[in-house]
Amino acid sequence: ELLPSPPGFLSTGRGVLAPPETYTLPAASSSWEPRLGSSFPPGPAAGSPRPQAVAEPTGQGPKNPCVSGVTVQLEMKALWEEFNQLGTEMIVTKAGRRMFPNFQVKILGMDTLADYALLMDFVPLDNKRYRYAFHSSAWLVAGKADPAPPGRVHFHPDSPAKGAQWMRQIVSFDKLKLTNNLLDDNGHIILNSMHRYQPRFHVVFVDPRKDSERYAQENFKSFVFAETQFTAVTAYQNHRITQLKIASNPFAKGFRESDLDAWYCPLLPAQGRPQASART
Amino acid sequence: ELLPSPPGFLSTGRGVLAPPETYTLPAASSSWEPRLGSSFPPGPAAGSPRPQAVAEPTGQGPKNPCVSGVTVQLEMKALWEEFNQLGTEMIVTKAGRRMFPNFQVKILGMDTLADYALLMDFVPLDNKRYRYAFHSSAWLVAGKADPAPPGRVHFHPDSPAKGAQWMRQIVSFDKLKLTNNLLDDNGHIILNSMHRYQPRFHVVFVDPRKDSERYAQENFKSFVFAETQFTAVTAYQNHRITQLKIASNPFAKGFRESDLDAWYCPLLPAQGRPQASART
DNA sequence: AGTTTGTCACCTAGGTGGCAAAGT
DNA sequence: ACTTTGCCACCTAGGTGACAAACT
Numbered sequence: 001e002l003l004p005s006p007p008g009f010l011s012t013g014r015g016v017l018a019p020p021e022t023y024t025l026p027a028a029s030s031s032w033e034p035r036l037g038s039s040f041p042p043g044p045a046a047g048s049p050r051p052q053a054v055a056e057p058t059g060q061g062p063k064n065p066c067v068s069g070v071t072v073q074l075e076m077k078a079l080w081e082e083f084n085q086l087g088t089e090m091i092v093t094k095a096g097r098r099m100f101p102n103f104q105v106k107i108l109g110m111d112t113l114a115d116y117a118l119l120m121d122f123v124p125l126d127n128k129r130y131r132y133a134f135h136s137s138a139w140l141v142a143g144k145a146d147p148a149p150p151g152r153v154h155f156h157p158d159s160p161a162k163g164a165q166w167m168r169q170i171v172s173f174d175k176l177k178l179t180n181n182l183l184d185d186n187g188h189i190i191l192n193s194m195h196r197y198q199p200r201f202h203v204v205f206v207d208p209r210k211d212s213e214r215y216a217q218e219n220f221k222s223f224v225f226a227e228t229q230f231t232a233v234t235a236y237q238n239h240r241i242t243q244l245k246i247a248s249n250p251f252a253k254g255f256r257e258s259d260l261d262a263w264y265c266p267l268l269p270a271q272g273r274p275q276a277s278a279r280t
Numbered sequence: 281e282l283l284p285s286p287p288g289f290l291s292t293g294r295g296v297l298a299p300p301e302t303y304t305l306p307a308a309s310s311s312w313e314p315r316l317g318s319s320f321p322p323g324p325a326a327g328s329p330r331p332q333a334v335a336e337p338t339g340q341g342p343k344n345p346c347v348s349g350v351t352v353q354l355e356m357k358a359l360w361e362e363f364n365q366l367g368t369e370m371i372v373t374k375a376g377r378r379m380f381p382n383f384q385v386k387i388l389g390m391d392t393l394a395d396y397a398l399l400m401d402f403v404p405l406d407n408k409r410y411r412y413a414f415h416s417s418a419w420l421v422a423g424k425a426d427p428a429p430p431g432r433v434h435f436h437p438d439s440p441a442k443g444a445q446w447m448r449q450i451v452s453f454d455k456l457k458l459t460n461n462l463l464d465d466n467g468h469i470i471l472n473s474m475h476r477y478q479p480r481f482h483v484v485f486v487d488p489r490k491d492s493e494r495y496a497q498e499n500f501k502s503f504v505f506a507e508t509q510f511t512a513v514t515a516y517q518n519h520r521i522t523q524l525k526i527a528s529n530p531f532a533k534g535f536r537e538s539d540l541d542a543w544y545c546p547l548l549p550a551q552g553r554p555q556a557s558a559r560t
Numbered sequence: 561a562g563t564t565t566g567t568c569a570c571c572t573a574g575g576t577g578g579c580a581a582a583g584t
Numbered sequence: 585a586c587t588t589t590g591c592c593a594c595c596t597a598g599g600t601g602a603c604a605a606a607c608t
Contacts, residue, residue, distance in 0.1 A: 091577090094589075098575070131586075180588085193587080234588050235577090242577070252576040254594035371601090374565075378599070411562075460564085473563080514564050515601090522601070532600040534570035 066111045066163075066205040067221040075104035075170055079248060080227040087139060088230035089241045096177030096188040100249045103173045103199060103228065110163030115206035117159035118166065120173055122189055124148065125196035125229055132237035139231070142194065149182050149190035160206045180234060191232040198229045346391045346443075346485040347501040355384035355450055359528060360507040367419060368510035369521045370477075376457030376468040380529045383453045383479055383508065390443030395486035397439035398446065400453055402469055404428065405476035405509055412517035419511070422474070429462050429470040440486045460514060471512040478509045 074080065079101050080088075091097045103120065110116060124145060131142040154176045158165070179188040191197060205219040212219070236242040246255045354360065359381050360368075371377045383400065390396060404425060411422040434456045438445070459468040471477055485499040492499070516522040526535045 100576090246577070249576065251574090251596060252594095253596080255577055380600090526601070529600065531572060531598090532570095533572080535601055 061217060063221060064205055064207070064215065064218040066114045066116075067203055067219060069109040070203050070221050071108040072201060072203070072223045073106040073108070074225045074228070075106060076101050077227065080225070082248075083241065083244060084227045084229070086240050086244060087238055088228075089233045089236055089238060090178055090230045091236070092178045092180040092191055092193055092232045092234060094179060094181045094184075096179045096184070096186060098174060098177055099199075099230075100245060103176070103201070104170050105201060105223075106170055107166050107203070110167055110203075111205075112162065112164040112167075114163050115160045115208075116163055116166055117204040117206055118156040118171060119153050119159065119202050119204065120156075120176060120189075121151070121153045121200050121202070122191060122197045123200060125198050128196070129192075130194050130196065130231060134237075137238065139237075145195055146192045149192060152187070152189050154187075154189055178232065180232070193232050193234045196229065196231050198224060198226075200224050341497055343501060344485055344487070344495065344498040346394045346396075347483055347499060349389035350483050350501050351388040352481060352483070352503045353386040353388070354505045354508070355386060356381050357507065360505070362528075363521065363524060364507045364509070366520050366524060367518055368508075369513045369516055369518060370458055370510045371516070372458045372460040372471055372473055372512045372514060374459060374461045374464075376459045376464070376466060378454060378457055379479075379510075380525060383456070383481070384450050385481060385503075386450050387446050387483070390447055390483075391485075392442065392444040392447075394443050395440045395488075396443055396446055397484040397486055398436040398451060399433050399439065399482050399484065400436075400456060400469075401431070401433045401480050401482070402471060402477045403480060405478050408476070409472075410474050410476065410511060414517075417518065419517075425475060426472045429472060432467070432469050434467075434469055458512065460512070473512050473514045476509065476511050478504060478506075480504050 083101065090099055127145045129142045129145055130139050132138070133140050154173065156171060156173060157175055158171075177186075177188040178191055179186075180191060180193050181188075182190060184190055201223045203221045203223070207215055207219050209215070231237075236245070246252045363381065370379050407425045409422045409425055410419050412418070413420050434453065436451060436453060437455055438451075457466075457468040458471055459466075460471060460473050461468075462470060464470055481503045483501045483503075487495055487499050489495070511517075516525070526532045
């Protein structure tokens with residue numbers, strides 16, 4: 001039960017950490033386990049079920065009081081949803097690429113004085129490989145998934161820290177980078193291009209007890225935001241995604257044509273979205 | 281004995297921390313306690329005693345084994361000495377200014393598995409206020425020191441961390457900023473302009489014992505590098521200092537005139553330094 | 561007269577998508 | 585045919601000293 005699943009090494013802004021004996025994780029990524037009723041390719045927006053306002057913890061056994069009351073709120077939720085309706089794509093590069101939108105959360109209900117580690121991992125949303133049909137502007141299934149790259153986990157660089165510290169302000173995973181390099185030694189998250197993924201967020205109570213391994217399962221709580229799922233790509237496929245990135249990411253401002261779209265407008269009428277395509 | 285001296289609050293890259301009960305410091309800055317036989321204004325370079333290669337811990341009582349063996353090595357020592365021979369000046373601004381050279385150290389002899397906090401503070405080198413005589417290119421005593429600003433301490437943002445983590449690579453205090461704003465609420469170090477200061481570096485073992493306050497004095501070790509002392513200024517006084525900053529600080533590259541001084545040359549013949557001036 | 565402040569041009573450092581070229 | 589790579593111009597973000605103006 002003691003994190004056999006996230007093998008390889010651990011990714012953090014502070015450098016690579018040895019697998020921490022005190023941290024424990026839910027089983028991760030190696031096997032295919034769809035977490036949510038993900039409707040993909042993204043259907044007509046109006047028809048899709050709306051994601052919940054606050055993440056649902058993936059329910060499990062009894063939890064330590066230090067984590068049982070923890071609640072997590074996704075920041076930039078409207079932006080995430082805008083992307084998700086179009087079918088979010090995230091660039092992966094050899095050197096590692098940040099996510100946009102950034103994964104940011106507001107945390108509530110921690111024990112102020114207890115130590116926590118915060119981390120993320122990515123699970124495949126299905127067992128398929130995709131390709132994008134430009135003529136129909138739709139994603140198509142292109143076969144079974146490629147072999148899964150080494151599973152990794154990204155610790156927030158400030159881990160471990162007191163609950164008070166984590167709750168003081170929004171927690172941002174802006175040091176997290178995605179790569180398609182199977183041999184990456186920068187501790188980045190390795191993903192298969194043209195595959196679908198679901199980011200997961202884990203709150204781990206750092207148990208001071210000597211036999212803390214025993215309580216591994218009780219000491220963490222995981223959160224999944226369906227609206228953050230995405231397709232990993234080496235180049236954007238859906239032109240609408242490109243345009244929304246340019247419109248909303250400050251670093252892409254150089255590609256904006258005018259001041260008219262100088263800032264992301266969350267309630268822009270999103271007409272003419274690609275229709276659901278046939279899965280072969 | 282439990283850090284009464286560094287009052288106010290604590291400065292760290294992670295934000296402002298409540299005074300940590302578990303950390304303990306040597307008495308700091310409020311009272312005037314010259315630490316070293318500092319020869320200032322800087323006399324003829326050849327005549328000055330050379331600073332030691334490795335910092336001398338400020339000797340004290342018995343130490344916890346976790347800190348007793350810790351050794352610290354100053355990085356960019358040659359550059360620090362070059363500045364020190366001219367009489368180092370550090371800019372202070374309302375918004376806060378980084379130090380250049382940066383205070384960076386290599387650490388040896390920590391317990392790999394123990395937790396440590398790393399921090400810095402600044403003690404007045406004397407009880408005087410200075411002014412710079414441009415005609416003679418010399419510093420002169422201009423009276424007694426102004427009232428000491430609130431003493432502060434800068435925790436390295438990665439604190440606390442395991443010994444292994446600290447020793448893995450050079451530790452850099454590049455988030456530390458100096459200000460002259462007595463009302464600063466960014467947690468920066470507050471200094472009096474036209475006064476002389478000695479940076480100090482402290483290694484604090486985070487004692488897991490419940491009654492760790494009892495062992496406060498045993499759990500830290502302090503290091504002082506005489507070559508890092510400086511005068512706080514709001515604008516550079518000695519034109520040679522300005523030129524050396526421009527020549528050696530990458531961020532000031534815009535002020536270099538040619539490629540000839542494109543990089544700092546540590547063994548440049550330092551002729552024509554300002555002579556020792558009369559203290560009134 | 562001496563010291564401080566604010567603004568500026570000019571850097572470093574690094575995050576964007578575009579695009580042509582190279583892989584496969 | 586489809587996907588990946590490398591390089592680029594163009595941004596954000598922020599660290600420099602110069603300098604004129606303001607302060608005291």
